[in-house]
Amino acid sequence: MAVRTRLFPALALLLAVASAVALSVALPGPAGAVVSANPDDGTCDVNNGRVNAVVYLGGTAYLGGSFTQVDGTTRNRLAACDAATGNLLSWNPNANGVVFTLKVSPAGTRVYVGGDFSAVGGAARARVAALHPTSGSAFGWSPYANNSVKSVTTSTTGSTVYVGGDFDSAEGAGRRHLAAFNATSGALSTTFKPTVSNGTGNFATVLAMAVSPNNQTLYFAGDFALVNGSSRRNAAAVSTGVATLRAWSPASTADVVGDLTVSASGNTVFTGGRGGGGYVQAYGPNVGGTPVWNVATNGDVEAVVVSSSTVYAGGHFTQVAGQNRGHLAALRTSGGGLNAWNPGANGVFGAFGAAITGSRVAFGGEFTQAGSEAHQRFVQFSGTP
Numbered sequence: 001m002a003v004r005t006r007l008f009p010a011l012a013l014l015l016a017v018a019s020a021v022a023l024s025v026a027l028p029g030p031a032g033a034v035v036s037a038n039p040d041d042g043t044c045d046v047n048n049g050r051v052n053a054v055v056y057l058g059g060t061a062y063l064g065g066s067f068t069q070v071d072g073t074t075r076n077r078l079a080a081c082d083a084a085t086g087n088l089l090s091w092n093p094n095a096n097g098v099v100f101t102l103k104v105s106p107a108g109t110r111v112y113v114g115g116d117f118s119a120v121g122g123a124a125r126a127r128v129a130a131l132h133p134t135s136g137s138a139f140g141w142s143p144y145a146n147n148s149v150k151s152v153t154t155s156t157t158g159s160t161v162y163v164g165g166d167f168d169s170a171e172g173a174g175r176r177h178l179a180a181f182n183a184t185s186g187a188l189s190t191t192f193k194p195t196v197s198n199g200t201g202n203f204a205t206v207l208a209m210a211v212s213p214n215n216q217t218l219y220f221a222g223d224f225a226l227v228n229g230s231s232r233r234n235a236a237a238v239s240t241g242v243a244t245l246r247a248w249s250p251a252s253t254a255d256v257v258g259d260l261t262v263s264a265s266g267n268t269v270f271t272g273g274r275g276g277g278g279y280v281q282a283y284g285p286n287v288g289g290t291p292v293w294n295v296a297t298n299g300d301v302e303a304v305v306v307s308s309s310t311v312y313a314g315g316h317f318t319q320v321a322g323q324n325r326g327h328l329a330a331l332r333t334s335g336g337g338l339n340a341w342n343p344g345a346n347g348v349f350g351a352f353g354a355a356i357t358g359s360r361v362a363f364g365g366e367f368t369q370a371g372s373e374a375h376q377r378f379v380q381f382s383g384t385p
Helices: 009-026
Strands: 051-057 060-065 078-082 099-104 111-115 128-131 149-154 160-165 178-182 205-211 217-223 235-239 257-262 269-273 278-283 293-297 301-306 310-315 328-332 351-356 360-365 378-382
Touching (some): 051 360, 060 111, 060 378, 111 149, 111 160, 149 217, 160 217, 217 257, 217 269, 269 301, 269 310, 278 301, 278 310, 301 360, 310 351, 310 360
Parallel strands (some): 051 099, 149 205, 205 257, 257 301
Antiparallel strands (some): 051 060, 060 078, 099 111, 111 128, 149 160, 160 178, 160 205, 205 217, 217 235, 269 278, 278 293, 301 310, 310 328, 351 360
C-alpha cells in the first residue's frame, strides 16, 4: 500500500520560501540579448598579419591592421568586406604602414585611419588620413603627427577630429599624445592642448578615445600617469573645447588600458585593460573613483564594444570571472555578470579589435578559428547585440 505524506501548511510555506531563495542564489539574473555564438558563414578571410581595428558603415565592414592579403587578394593593411555576403570589396587604399585605428565620421562620408603609414589612398599622409568610403581615395584633409597614431575619434557633430598616440608633435607644434584637428581644413586646434605623460623621458601613449553623447567630454585611455600635470592612471577625461581636466579619475586602472567606450546614454564608461591578468570595468561618467563593477580576466583585454544590455570583450584571455572564455566574452552592462555566450577563438593573442551595429558584432585579431569554424583574423556574429 502506498503511503502518502501530507505537509502541514506552515511547513509547506517554509519549504517553498526556502526553495525560492535557493533558486535566486543559484540562477543568474535575466540575460541580456546577445548575438548568435555561431559565426556568420562566408566572411572575408585575412590571410596574414593582424587585424587591429574593425568599423562598420552601413552594410560594409572596414578592416585595418598589418595584413597584406585578404581572400587571396592583395590588400595592404586596409580592406572592406560586404557584411551580408562576406565578399571582399574593391576598396583598396593601399597603406604603406601599419593601421592601428579606424573611425567613420558621424555623417558616414569619411573613414578616418591612423597608424604608422606615410602614404595611403594614393596620397602622402603622415600617420592620419581621411578616406572616401567607396573609392578609398584620400581626401585633401592632411594633418601631420610625428609618431604613431593609435586612436582616432570625432566630436558628435563631426566638426572636430581627435587623434591620440605615441606622438609629441602635431603640425610642428607641441602636442603630447593628444591633438584635435578641424575636420574640414585639417588645421590644428590652438585651444585643445592637453599634456599627457608618464613623467619626463618615459614612454606614454593614448590607445583609445570616446566622446560623451553630449559632446562635452573626451574620455581617453592608454599608458600614462599624468594629464595636465595631475595624476591620472591610464584613463582620464578632458573637456572637448579647451582640454580642461575633468574630475573623472578611475581608481582601478593600475596598468595599461587597451580600450574604452561610453554607453549611448552617457551614464557609463567601460574600460578594458591589463594588470593582474586583465579586466573589464564600468565607471560612472563624472567622478570615476571605484568602479561600478570590475570583472577579472586572465589575460589582456584589447577591445570592448557595448550595446544597451551587453558589453562584448576581446583580447588575449582564456578565462573571464573564473570561467573559460577563449579570447571572446560577453558581460551584462548592469552588474557585469558573465553571459553564457561563448563562441571561442584560437591563437595565443586572440582578438585586438571589435565593432558593433544594431545587428552584428565583429572581432579582428590573430585567430584562425572562431566558434569552432575556420575564420582567419576576422569573424562576425549576427543577431541582436
